[in-house]
Amino acid sequence: MKDKIAEKLLLFIAFSAILSLLLITFFIFQQGIPLIFKVGLSNFFSTHWAPTRGNFGILSMIIGSLMVTAGALVVGIPFGLACAIFLAEFSSPPIQKTLKPIIELLAGIPSVVYGFIGIVILVPFIREHFGGPGFSVLAASIILGIMILPTIVSISYDALLAVPNTYREGSYAVGATKWQTVVMLLLPAARSGIVAGIILGMGRAIGETMAVIMIAGNALKIPHSMLDSVRTLTSTLALELGYATGDHRAALFACGSFLFLIIILLNIIAIKITGRK
Amino acid sequence: MIIKTANLNLYYDKFQALKNVNLSIKENLITGIIGPSGCGKSTLLRVFNRMNDLIKNVKITGSILIDKKDIYSPVYDLILLRKNVGMVFQRPNAFPISIFDNVAYGPRVWGISDKKTLIEIVERSLAAVDLFDSIKDRLKDSALSLSAEKKQRLCIARLLAVEPQILLMDEPCSALDPIATGKIEELMIELKKKYTIIIVTHNMQQAARIADDVGFMLLGELIEFASAKKIFTNPLDKRTFEYISGRFG
Numbered sequence: 068m069k070d071k072i073a074e075k076l077l078l079f080i081a082f083s084a085i086l087s088l089l090l091i092t093f094f095i096f097q098q099g100i101p102l103i104f105k106v107g108l109s110n111f112f113s114t115h116w117a118p119t120r121g122n123f124g125i126l127s128m129i130i131g132s133l134m135v136t137a138g139a140l141v142v143g144i145p146f147g148l149a150c151a152i153f154l155a156e157f158s159s160p161p162i163q164k165t166l167k168p169i170i171e172l173l174a175g176i177p178s179v180v181y182g183f184i185g186i187v188i189l190v191p192f193i194r195e196h197f198g199g200p201g202f203s204v205l206a207a208s209i210i211l212g213i214m215i216l217p218t219i220v221s222i223s224y225d226a227l228l229a230v231p232n233t234y235r236e237g238s239y240a241v242g243a244t245k246w247q248t249v250v251m252l253l254l255p256a257a258r259s260g261i262v263a264g265i266i267l268g269m270g271r272a273i274g275e276t277m278a279v280i281m282i283a284g285n286a287l288k289i290p291h292s293m294l295d296s297v298r299t300l301t302s303t304l305a306l307e308l309g310y311a312t313g314d315h316r317a318a319l320f321a322c323g324s325f326l327f328l329i330i331i332l333l334n335i336i337a338i339k340i341t342g343r344k
Numbered sequence: 345m346i347i348k349t350a351n352l353n354l355y356y357d358k359f360q361a362l363k364n365v366n367l368s369i370k371e372n373l374i375t376g377i378i379g380p381s382g383c384g385k386s387t388l389l390r391v392f393n394r395m396n397d398l399i400k401n402v403k404i405t406g407s408i409l410i411d412k413k414d415i416y417s418p419v420y421d422l423i424l425l426r427k428n429v430g431m432v433f434q435r436p437n438a439f440p441i442s443i444f445d446n447v448a449y450g451p452r453v454w455g456i457s458d459k460k461t462l463i464e465i466v467e468r469s470l471a472a473v474d475l476f477d478s479i480k481d482r483l484k485d486s487a488l489s490l491s492a493e494k495k496q497r498l499c500i501a502r503l504l505a506v507e508p509q510i511l512l513m514d515e516p517c518s519a520l521d522p523i524a525t526g527k528i529e530e531l532m533i534e535l536k537k538k539y540t541i542i543i544v545t546h547n548m549q550q551a552a553r554i555a556d557d558v559g560f561m562l563l564g565e566l567i568e569f570a571s572a573k574k575i576f577t578n579p580l581d582k583r584t585f586e587y588i589s590g591r592f593g
């Protein structure tokens with residue numbers, strides 16, 4: 068009897084979680100999509116964003132989001148892969164047991180703290196040594212690169228660990244060194260997991276808001292260099308939603324729908340690649 | 345005499361897995377190692393290409409000479425040893441890359457990158473294991489798409505591609521059906537013209553069919569080592585006799 072009640076309760080909770088996800092999805096699209104039809108795709112994907120005067124172009128923000136995401140990957144992939152390879156292949160179990168949780172802890176630091184570190188250390192550093200305002204694509208890329216490390220490291224690490232030992236032995240059996248084994252065999256064998264980790268990291272970078280607002284400068288234009296200030300889709304949502312009304316508000320929801328689609332797409336790709344449910 | 349061990353002992357931590365093993369393995373013969381499961385056959389085999397180095401807390405005493413050189417001496421080139429002494433594993437471990445890349449793996453490790461040379465080596469190695477004709481149109485396919493027998497052939501081809509001298513085979517047919525087993529046995533007899541083969545098997549019939557010399561192991565000891573004919577018809581040790589007549593194991 069008690070079991071029955073517990074089962075029903077759990078079922079109810081599970082369903083309400085799914086239901087709220089569906090409701091959120093529906094709400095965002097229902098609020099945003101009509102505006103896109105109203106103003107037309109050419110307006111929506113132009114570079115001119117002046118939502119109070121009927122210009123709803125989000126292209127410069129899309130480019131902004133893509134630039135900081137690409138920058139984050141440039142920073143995050145080499146460091147993340149190097150970490151994962153070191154942990155999985157070159158370190159002893161006690162080191163693995165200490166380092167992996169520490170890296171995963173990086174994921175638990177609130178993004179405002181990352182933004183704060185960016186403002187206090189990185190932005191002045193860039194301003195003094197490279198020029199420009201300091202609040203820049205570069206600053207956002209570096210901070211985001213660090214923020215996606217835990218995702219890339221832990222998924223790539225798991226993928227490397229999942230490569231059966233018999234492959235390693237087979238490689239050593241023809242005289243390969245450890246390093247050759249990693250590069251020529253283990254990375255290709257773990258490729259799908261690694262790619263999935265990178266894609267999930269990418270989703271994180273695109274969706275990140277607080278840290279980016281704090282260090283990217285948020286200027287509404289297409290950046291011409293890594294030192295220019297930049298505004299992303301998420302920044303726009305967070306900065307403007309507080310006071311937006313009418314079509315402006317709808318346009319922000321349209322932005323949100325667009326982001327939502329990108330992130331769902333990235334997750335679907337990641338799931339497809341790893342073949343896991 | 346290509347391999348010679350003297351007073352070989354091996355410990356996994358405190359557990360002694362090999363006890364005072366003395367044997368001599370002759371060139372261009374098939375040497376079978378038989379014995380019940382857990383008696384140390386794989387451990388012995390993995391001594392010859394120092395595969396046990398990968399396991400923590402393994403301690404080895406005694407001497408193991410290959411071509412009169414001590415392979416555990418600090419100046420011995422481990423990588424060269426592994427190339428010279430290839431190993432086929434119990435479960436065919438074809439790599440999850442293309443058939444071509446599997447065979448080209450060793451040569452690439454050894455620095456060969458010229459496409460024409462690689463193609464030549466791959467074709468020659470696959471032909472040596474009678475695989476080339478049946479899969480020559482599928483070299484780009486994943487090696488994981490092959491049957492178990494073909495995978496095992498491919499693994500042997502992968503070794504041959506780096507031109508070893510000695511082939512170690514650890515129960516190479518245990519994942520195969522009887523027909524495939526027969527074919528791999530034929531292949532081994534063919535290969536012994538050019539290579540020295542040591543095969544671990546717990547299948548006595550197999551040892552009787554293909555081995556020239558046979559060693560019988562029990563609880564880490566090499567009980568008896570002699571020609572296959574002698575071991576199977578007239579063993580010296582009572583324990584060997586009991587094992588081959590199916591009393592235990």
Ligand SMILES: Nc1ncnc2c1ncn2[C@@H]1O[C@H](COP(=O)(O)OP(=O)(O)O)[C@@H](O)[C@H]1O
Pocket residue numbers: 356359361379380381382383384385386387388399
């Ligand atoms: N990595 C290891 N660590 C500790 N003990 C091991 C290890 N590998 C094998 N052993 C032990 O050594 C003995 C011999 O094993 P093995 O050589 O695999 O036997 P066989 O191949 O004859 O079945 C067994 O008792 C086994 O439990």
Ligand SMILES: [Mg+2]
Pocket residue numbers: 385386387514
């Ligand atoms: Mg074994």
